[in-house]
Amino acid sequence: MANGITPTEPSMHFSPDLITPSLPVPHHATATPIFQSSSFLFDSYAQIADVFAGRSDRYIYSRGDNPTVSELEALIARLEGTESARGFSSGMAAICGAVMPFVTAGDRIVTVEHIYSDAFRLFETVLKRFGVSVTYVDGRDTQALIDALPGAKLVYLESPTSWTFRLQDVAAVGEAARRLGVISVIDNSWATPIFQTPAALGIDLIVHAASKYLSGHSDTLGGLVAGPKALIGKIDHEATHLYGGRMSPVDAFLILRGMRTLELRMQAHRDSGLYLARRLADHSLVTAVHHPGLLVERPKGLTGFGGLFAFDLADGVDVEGFCNALRVVRIGVSWGGPESLMVPGQAACGLAGAANSFRRFGVSPRTIRLAVGLEPVAVLEQDVLNAISSAQRAAA
Ligand SMILES: Cc1ncc(COP(=O)(O)O)c(C=O)c1O
Secondary structure (H helix, E strand, O other): OOOOOOOOOOOOOOOHHHOOOOOOOHHHOOOOOOOOOOEOOOOOHHHHHHHHOOOOOOOOEOOOOOHHHHHHHHHHHHHHOOOEEEEEOOHHHHHHHHHHHHOOOOOEEEEEOOOOHHHHHHHHHHHHHOOOEEEEEOOOOHHHHHHOOOOOOEEEEEOOOOOOOOOOOHHHHHHHHHHHOOEEEEEOOOOHHHHOOHHHHOOOEEEEEOOOOOOOOOOOOOEEEEEOHHHHHHHHHHHHHHHOOEOOHHHHHHHHHHHOOHHHHHHHHHHHHHHHHHHHHOOOOEEEEEOHHHOOOOOOOOOOOOOEEEEEEOOOOOHHHHHHHOOOOEEOOOOOOOOOEEEEHHHHHOOOOOOOHHHHHOOOOOEEEEEOOOOOHHHHHHHHHHHHHHHHHHHO
């Protein structure tokens, strides 16, 4: 490896589908074309009648299906090892699509502390308004998670969690949920199918914020849900057609283009992230590093790591001074692109509005979330270390 790290796990799977289109492409093009059409034509009454009656699967209207979006859906389903998948206009639209069609007033869902802040807001505001209750469990406690399942409709995991990067025993929860008839959902945006395939661990529905690593270039938003035909059928009927937050053909094209380099990019994010996490863990002015690769116990079912992690600055370092001293790492939300970005916990804790997950679950104002991009890792290391030492002086 260029930065001297030995990969933690050599078992990444390669899929030729990542590189070239799998569906027949007009004129044998190497890249999937953008089918920028809202509607599709029929030559006769019989054709449209057949489609309406479900006797033919021709394209009708792009809120239902579109060939460019279908190509991406087929690709993510193959990578995740599921029967089917559906594309949405953002990761949040995908989370809504994976959860809302399955719950009704009086139901209860189980989830983990420190889930993505807007998933938390969705559960706390919209779901609760519609009479769905939510149980939050420390996801590191597998038995507590399993004990919360009886009587629940759905369990929603995010392994690792946002900001604190806590893992769940995905296989144990998946098995228990299946035994108890509870639908299981996981946000797999951080690991991507390159490092974690939750369907193989017994999880029903896999959600992706494709805005992150899958697209990989910070130039688009998108979401995906992969799972068995029966569950995707229900999502299809309700979320894709009726909520209408469908992925556009251009976004599907951009995500497909990004995914052609997914495997290489994930190797770089993994190696640089782990290198910086280890370097910061040894730093006298860093009190904690939140990165699953630093756990003594080997994470189950996870064969590699995303480049997003967090660390806590010691009291002697001024958080604001640290942020302003960075020269290469930029201040900005989101992650998964080529540029390194950071968000200070101090600002996130001050997020306006109801249902602030940072305050609710106790994210430290001294936590810095760092999305390690694709710059040379030595440049990033220098930048972060310089910023720590200049902020130390500012605090002094
Ligand atoms: C872990 C995680 N899941 C889901 C989302 C939502 O994705 P989107 O911004 O595309 O709606 C995000 C966005 O930051 C995220 O960090």
